[in-house]
Amino acid sequence: METELPGTGEGTAGLIEADEAHHVEMGDDYGDESYVAGAYRVPGENGDWTLVLGFDGGLGIATPCVETLSKGGRVVAPSTNGGKPIHLFHWFEDGELRTTFESPSARHGSTPDELVHLLREVGFPLTSEGEHDDSAPDVDRKAAGLALADRLTGIRVTDSLLQDAAYELGLVPEQPAEEWTSVVIDITDAHGERLYREWTYEKIAAASDRTRAEANAPVVITSNEPPAVDRSAHGPGE
Template identity: 75%
Template sequence: MTSVTAHDYAWIRTSPLFALMTEYGYTLTLVRGRTPREVLDAMEAEPCGTAEGAAGLNEANQAHEVDDCWDESYVAGAFGVRGRDGDWTLVLGFDSGLGLAEPCAEGLSRGGRVVAHSTNGGKPIDLFHWFEDGELRTTFESPTWRGGSTPDDLIPLLRDVGLPLTLDGEHDDGAPDVDRKAAVLALAERLTGVRVTESLLADATYELGFVSD
């Protein structure tokens, strides 16, 4: 198992790309054992070509916004990556942090795993979701207030990546401060084996799908 911690994701605070993601609001989802096309189909996304890099994805999304502003539709981009236990699909959407609908994520996780994190932009709400074999196992905004069918299963990993928690999952007042978003990205890597870097997002060829309101 990777020993990644929040420190390994310190790059997000100096990254123009990540700043753009948080400004617009984003969802980044990792799906095991499904192709990009299968994931976009499950999202009921209408195929709309490809884009080079996150900049191309953002341009496609902005072009859509010019035509249909102020709704909750967006253009999602997906590409394949290698991770733990095989092939994964990474999906990125500048979607104001809406994320995948829970029934969609549950379906995609059957026989596999789905891990997602998001930020809604503005005064941020940062969410994390872990689905396993059709079930929402753990979700949280604050790691001390966890939901899902097994809300405490990730406590050891949450502590390992640097989040200030006690052994029973309460806030540890004596622990050092940590960048919580960086820790969540590290947690996602612990669960997927996929290292998300600026170059990975910036250089990938994305398969695009228009997700309607």
């Protein structure tokens, strides 16, 4: 993960203290996305695993990094952003993204349907074909994501497991922004109505330049009414 190693931390309290100290050091640089992560060894399926806990905003560590980490092994990464929650799940195997999703019925990756039976087993409301099942009860997606990670690693993440760990701390540097060519909005509402829009980088750049030019243009105030006459210097009747 290309981290700098600032030391160790005892339990989640030590990890949180180190992360908060890092943000204090960064001051008002709110755009910086570096963060402190803690790692430690824990027994799981087929041997020991490295469990990593980090406060990265909840969107998971950068894909190129995870692809490298999973070479010759497996990386399973459930994450959440808190607040109005976005719960994401990523499963990498030998450098390949096998399955990822926010909504379990909209899966992506090289094998998006391989985990359908496990998704159903941990409570996600899916049919046997992997479609959303309106008749099934809803589920706590954060809890279900952790349960799915349990199935794939043999590690049950509990409060005591995280709180009692002796973490090796690492300062994860800000990742370079990925190049992009377009932005797509694809939303289907509760009535089945779909909104699909795609904007290319060129269109967005042109709109940004136009907005910037308009914002920097001089402000001209005009009026169709004649100017008021100032009579303060004239005497009565003049």
